[in-house]
Amino acid sequence: MRPRRSVLYMPGANERALEKAKTLPADALILDLEDAVAPDAKVAARERVCAAVGSYGDREVTIRVNGAGTPWHADDLRAVGAAGPSAVVVPKVNSAAEVHAIEKALSHAPDHTGIWAMIETPVAVLDCVSIASASERLTVLVLGTNDLAKELTAAQVPGRAPLLGPLSMCVLAARATGRVILDGVYNDVRDADGFAQECRQARDFGFDGKTLVHPSQVAPCNEIFAPSPEEVEHAHRVIAAFEEASAAGRGVATVDGRMIENLHVADARRTLAMAEAVGDTTPER
Structure with missing residues (x-):
């Protein structure tokens, strides 16, 4: 069993943040080339994170590429696959056909490099079983709850009532296909109580862990997702x-x-x- 209680996004354009990540007790890291990187910094960030992959010891280190349809997607997959991280995190995966295309683009990657598919749209939620079972290389589903709420025009409220149906459907898909599933991020890094409540909710729903946006969230997340x-x-x-x-x-x-x-x-x-x-x-x- 490989713990993935806390999975921390780190901005790929920030060299200082990438270095700091070496000292953080997160179970896994996502070195981000997508949302956290401005368009004019994406090429340099790609080179930086690909070079950094091997510097985190035994830590599970993944890289989030830019999505299909962006100018950077193909080059990201080519470079990241060659770097050989633990996995390539792909945003807005909407179908099994897209998984097949990603798998083909990563044919040069080492066998240990998996695919983590982000579920961020209504169509992805409805097709989650097909996405999860499309490839043996796909090992983890990652909820993108911010984008999902936007696509649903749903309010982001304490308790996440508008999202409970989609969250449950994705957990069902993960368990039906034997995949790991990670909850989405909690945006307000100052709200420790709200964050802890959402971690407990995700644990109770059956999520294996949670994606994080700030180092301060790592320790409480690890504690909540570990057995007492x-x-x-x-x-x-x-x-x-x-x-x-x-x-x-x-x-x-x-x-x-x-x-x-x-x-x-x-x-x-x-x-x-x-x-x-x-x-x-x-x-x-």
């Missing part, structure tokens, strides 16, 4: 109780007054796998 000590302890007790019941010839067990079946054991094992992946050292009870 109480969840780790409960997972140990669920597994122990079920194994004891199985040894006695029973197919179910009880923990804290609740019946435990195979599906609860699977959840418990996933909790422990995530805890181990993020370095939790809570001892088995």
Whole structure:
């Protein structure tokens, strides 16, 4: 299990920011050539991020290219594919056919370089299963909630009620196709409470992590998307109780007054796998 609790966008045109990213505890980085880079700086930013890919150690480092139809898209894919990041993040992917075109354009990229498809439009939400299953190279879906709200003419309000349907549909598509899915960004970097609430909402919906726009969001995001000590302890007790019941010839067990079946054991094992992946050292009870 590879944690992707916190995935931080870093502007590709800002050399200082790219250097600072080496010290930040984000699970993954998106070095951005799209929204964070002015048109006249895009070529220089492309050269900078491609050269920087190998300087982050074991960190998962991806590069967001400019979208199809822009003057930079083809050159971005050519250069980024040759640089061999962990993945190429592609904005506004709307169909399986577009995934196939991206895959073809990345035929020169190393095998470890995946595709992360951004879901940012109504048509992408409605076709999310086809997009997610279009290529084995496509490993992650990334929600672009700002653009999606714009396309829907939906208000961006606390609790995200206008977006809950699309968010749920995309999580369903990710789980149906075995893909990782990341929630969109939270814009107000000064609103720590609102950010934490949105992280908890995304976790409860089933998202694997969240994309971030500011380093201050990394630590709280990591904490919220990681299993708590109480969840780790409960997972140990669920597994122990079920194994004891199985040894006695029973197919179910009880923990804290609740019946435990195979599906609860699977959840418990996933909790422990995530805890181990993020370095939790809570001892088995």
